[in-house]
Amino acid sequence: MPKKVGKVTEDLNLQNIVAAQFDEAAALIKQPRGLLEQIKKCDNVFQVNFPVKLGRKLHYFSGWRAEHSHHRKPLKGGTRFNPMVTQDEIMALAALMTYKCAVVDVPFGGSKGGIAINPKDFSEDELEKITRRYTAELIQKNFLGPGVNVPAPDIGTGEREMAWIYSTYDAFYPGGIDNLACVTGKPVTQGGIRGRREATGRGVQFGIRQVFRHLEDIKATGLEPGLAGKRVAVQGFGNVGYHCAQFLWEQDDCKIVAVAEHDGTVWNPAGLNIAELGRHRKNRGTILEFPGATGSVKNAKAVLTVDCDILIPAALENQITLSNVSEIRARIVAEAANGPVTPAAERELLKRGVLLIPDIFMNAGGVTVSYFEWIKSLAHIRYGRLERRLEELRGESLVLHLERSSGQPVSPEVRTILQHGASEIDLVNSGLEGTMANAYEEIRNVFKRRKRIPSLRTAAYIVAIEKIAMSYRELGIFP
Numbered sequence: 001m002p003k004k005v006g007k008v009t010e011d012l013n014l015q016n017i018v019a020a021q022f023d024e025a026a027a028l029i030k031q032p033r034g035l036l037e038q039i040k041k042c043d044n045v046f047q048v049n050f051p052v053k054l055g056r057k058l059h060y061f062s063g064w065r066a067e068h069s070h071h072r073k074p075l076k077g078g079t080r081f082n083p084m085v086t087q088d089e090i091m092a093l094a095a096l097m098t099y100k101c102a103v104v105d106v107p108f109g110g111s112k113g114g115i116a117i118n119p120k121d122f123s124e125d126e127l128e129k130i131t132r133r134y135t136a137e138l139i140q141k142n143f144l145g146p147g148v149n150v151p152a153p154d155i156g157t158g159e160r161e162m163a164w165i166y167s168t169y170d171a172f173y174p175g176g177i178d179n180l181a182c183v184t185g186k187p188v189t190q191g192g193i194r195g196r197r198e199a200t201g202r203g204v205q206f207g208i209r210q211v212f213r214h215l216e217d218i219k220a221t222g223l224e225p226g227l228a229g230k231r232v233a234v235q236g237f238g239n240v241g242y243h244c245a246q247f248l249w250e251q252d253d254c255k256i257v258a259v260a261e262h263d264g265t266v267w268n269p270a271g272l273n274i275a276e277l278g279r280h281r282k283n284r285g286t287i288l289e290f291p292g293a294t295g296s297v298k299n300a301k302a303v304l305t306v307d308c309d310i311l312i313p314a315a316l317e318n319q320i321t322l323s324n325v326s327e328i329r330a331r332i333v334a335e336a337a338n339g340p341v342t343p344a345a346e347r348e349l350l351k352r353g354v355l356l357i358p359d360i361f362m363n364a365g366g367v368t369v370s371y372f373e374w375i376k377s378l379a380h381i382r383y384g385r386l387e388r389r390l391e392e393l394r395g396e397s398l399v400l401h402l403e404r405s406s407g408q409p410v411s412p413e414v415r416t417i418l419q420h421g422a423s424e425i426d427l428v429n430s431g432l433e434g435t436m437a438n439a440y441e442e443i444r445n446v447f448k449r450r451k452r453i454p455s456l457r458t459a460a461y462i463v464a465i466e467k468i469a470m471s472y473r474e475l476g477i478f479p
């Protein structure tokens with residue numbers, strides 16, 4: 001939807017935004033135009049209007065599942081329950097999934113789905129019926145299955161909904177040995193993987209850490225090196241926002257100076273206690289009136305303009321636009337949400353030397369750990385189960401050997417490290433950290449070494465497009 005800001009009109013349609021981002025990168029690489037067109041276009045989109053009987057009334061719902069690219073299978077992407085969901089938005093988010101998977105070398109094509117509902121308007125029983133009926137529609141049209149299309153959580157959905165999706169699929173295909181792999185983000189007790197719930201926020205933490213390893217990049221923003229003590233503002237205290245705030249606060253000594261939810265912003269220049277803020281929200285249903293805050297306002301967008309070093313939009317798209325970009329004071333904007341910064345706003349930020357870490361890299365932790373979960377579901381075994389004890393035994397013998405040969409006891413810290421066998425969460429975090437670090441290095445190399453690349457976002461698109469192009473070229477075209 002074009003929006004007028006002063007004399008300028010800004011297009012806020014996410015599909016047009018993603019297409020423009022793609023075009024900017026495509027113009028800088030040598031690939032046949034037809035192939036680029038094939039990569040850019042959404043392969044297919046399924047739209048469904050379905051009835052559900054709730055109480056004595058019949059309700060109609062609109063849902064979608066878009067499949068952007070089949071260069072790798074299955075296709076992968078979240079399921080969004082939000083009243084503002086549209087077909088264009090779902091198609092744009094599916095495209096972002098394709099590029100994101102390529103950036104982090106996750107061998108899936110991009111997909112996305114959603115239903116235009118506000119989950120808060122329905123009871124748990126009603127949501128279960130709606131989710132199951134939507135799932136049945138996807139199954140009937142072959143838009144769901146372990147080798148076909150594998151949903152995951154997104155805005156308004158979580159482990160509970162993923163368990164319903166799995167259970168519905170399992171009812172349609174009883175005895176299917178790989179049924180668990182039809183969806184990721186399941187509860188751990190239902191074949192999910194440890195670390196998936198917090199994976200996107202964890203990936204944001206790992207990604208920001210990797211950026212901070214490059215002193216020259218940090219200095220170019222005007223910030224001092226080192227993540228400790230950095231002032232961070234987070235918009236959205238849901239799955240992604242809560243976890244990245246928690247990790248940056250607890251493990252990197254960042255000061256979380258402001259947090260926003262849909263109903264307002266709270267702040268404290270000395271830093272908010274994120275664990276207590278989380279408890280306050282759980283008990284009171286809002287972050288407002290948090291005793292540990294020095295100020296609060298019933299304005300969700302106020303968080304964007306607070307004085308901070310790193311701003312993490314982790315809620316919705318189109319949050320930083322031409323109308324508020326001049327008020328952004330952060331030196332780094334880390335896009336944890338999909339599409340939170342419009343292209344015109346991004347150009348302004350870049351002119352001011354702000355480092356923008358793009359969504360197709362920054363929030364790729366979720367799909368990375370979803371990939372690990374999908375493999376776990378197909379393998380039918382928890383990561384680390386076979387080798388953990390062996391590693392512990394090796395560590396114990398090593399400690400014994402060291403102590404015998406040196407005549408000194410090994411310190412308790414070193415003993416703990418050596419005798420620790422990797423558990424599932426250790427392996428998931430190790431795989432995620434390595435993935436985020438590699439992906440950032442790849443993007444940064446393109447950004448630094450090639451000419452005329454204006455931003456990390458364009459560099460990330462170039463990385464993605466070149467990988468997808470190679471895959472399509474090798475596959476050829478049928479018939």
Ligand code: NAD
Pocket residue numbers: 078153154155156157200235236237238239240241260261262263300301314315316317336337338363364366367
């Ligand atoms: P979520 O539903 O768990 O959380 C979103 C939060 O944002 C909610 O608490 C909501 O109340 C809040 N919110 C809504 N409007 C707001 C506003 N105007 N200002 C401040 N807060 C507002 O969703 P999520 O899974 O955390 O997703 C957040 C973003 O991250 C989305 O853009 C999503 O597409 C993206 N993302 C999520 C994942 C994942 O694994 N969940 C993965 C990749 C990307």
